[in-house]
Amino acid sequence: xxxxxxxxxxxxxxxxxxxxxxxxxxxxxxxxxxxxxxxxxxxxxxxxxxxxxxxxxxxxxxxxxxxxxxxxxxxxxxxxxxxxxxxxxxxxxxxxxxxxxxxxxxxxxxxxxxxxxxxxxxxxxxxxxxxxxxxxxxxxxxxxxxxxxxxxxxxxxxxxxxxxxxxxxxxxxxxxxxxxxxxxxxxxxxxxxxxxxxxxxxxxxxxxxxxxxxxxxxxxxxxxxxxxxxxxxxxxxxxxxxxxxxxxxxxxxxxxxxxxxxxxxxxxxxxxxxxxxxxxxxxxxxxxxxxxxxxxxxxxxxxxx
Numbered sequence: 052x053x054x055x056x057x058x059x060x061x062x063x064x065x066x067x068x069x070x071x072x073x074x075x076x077x078x079x080x081x082x083x084x085x086x087x088x089x090x091x092x093x094x095x096x097x098x099x100x101x102x103x104x105x106x107x108x109x110x111x112x113x114x115x116x117x118x119x120x121x122x123x124x125x126x127x128x129x130x131x132x133x134x135x136x137x138x139x140x141x142x143x144x145x146x147x148x149x150x151x152x153x154x155x156x157x158x159x160x161x162x163x164x165x166x167x168x169x170x171x172x173x174x175x176x177x178x179x180x181x182x183x184x185x186x187x188x189x190x191x192x193x194x195x196x197x198x199x200x201x202x203x204x205x206x207x208x209x210x211x212x213x214x215x216x217x218x219x220x221x222x223x224x225x226x227x228x229x230x231x232x233x234x235x236x237x238x239x240x241x242x243x244x245x246x247x248x249x250x251x252x253x254x255x256x257x258x259x260x261x262x263x264x265x266x267x268x269x270x271x272x273x274x275x276x277x278x279x280x281x282x283x284x285x286x287x288x289x290x291x292x293x294x295x296x297x298x299x300x301x302x303x304x305x306x307x308x309x310x311x312x313x314x315x316x317x318x319x320x321x322x323x324x325x326x327x328x329x330x331x332x333x334x335x336x337x338x339x340x341x342x343x344x345x346x347x348x349x350x351x352x353x354x355x356x
Contacts, residue, residue: 083216091152099304115312119144129321155179158190186218194227209250221246236264269301280307
């Protein structure tokens with residue numbers, strides 16, 4: 052399956068000479084999948100600012116996840132193109148505010164279970180559609196003991212998405228007994244390619260830590276790649292530099308949770324990240340636009356993804 056969001060195109064930071072993205076008229080057609088993708092991307096840059104808010108499933112209520120409606124409003128005001136949440140919270144927490152798209156997460160496990168790396172599909176594509184989803188997402192841990200089960204489930208979900216015209220985001224990580232370093236570029240590249248081979252329209256993965264190695268991940272993906280936020284960081288500039296560098300390597304944006312929703316200024320950090328991804332701002336320009344960036348950050352909670 053060929054992704055409707057073309058890989059490596061106008062990503063603002065370093066986009067000179069690249070083909071136009073999905074937002075241009077010649078790339079938009081009348082298919083349901085293309086129409087829905089248009090609701091989760093920034094149409095000017097073709098990039099994505101996704102904020103996952105599905106962490107309550109794995110860790111329970113945490114800082115930033117109590118007043119979910121307010122959090123959604125804050126990231127929307129900051130320029131997020133989409134939020135991710137489980138089906139049960141859509142009715143009470145999601146608002147179609149400021150054109151922010153809705154991605155319903157289909158996978159689940161909890162930090163209280165015996166196998167946290169075993170993600171199971173708990174929502175169907177058709178149920179997500181009934182709840183108003185513009186896209187769906189699934190979680191894949193390549194290398195886990197239950198890898199085969201996850202591969203099978205995601206393969207089935209991908210087929211349902213193609214039949215239904217539903218965009219598919221796969222969150223792909225190298226995790227399991229044989230994985231010594233989840234940030235190893237080769238392991239990340241393998242996980243991303245597996246997701247693409249299964250039919251992902253967009254793949255979320257860890258940032259490898261440098262531009263050159265991440266460029267290889269993007270090159271091997273064949274579909275657009277967005278980076279995870281990873282562990283909660285104490286430096287706003289560190290977050291923004293990671294975002295900026297990923298775009299230099301050909302990344303298409305972020306799917307970032309705790310470093311946004313647990314920030315002391317949710318709207319401000321979202322706006323700064325969006326400025327880089329959507330407008331091509333430098334790290335210093337984006338950082339300078341934040342107010343109160345010297346304030347203490349909210350305390351982090353234990354995270355199991």
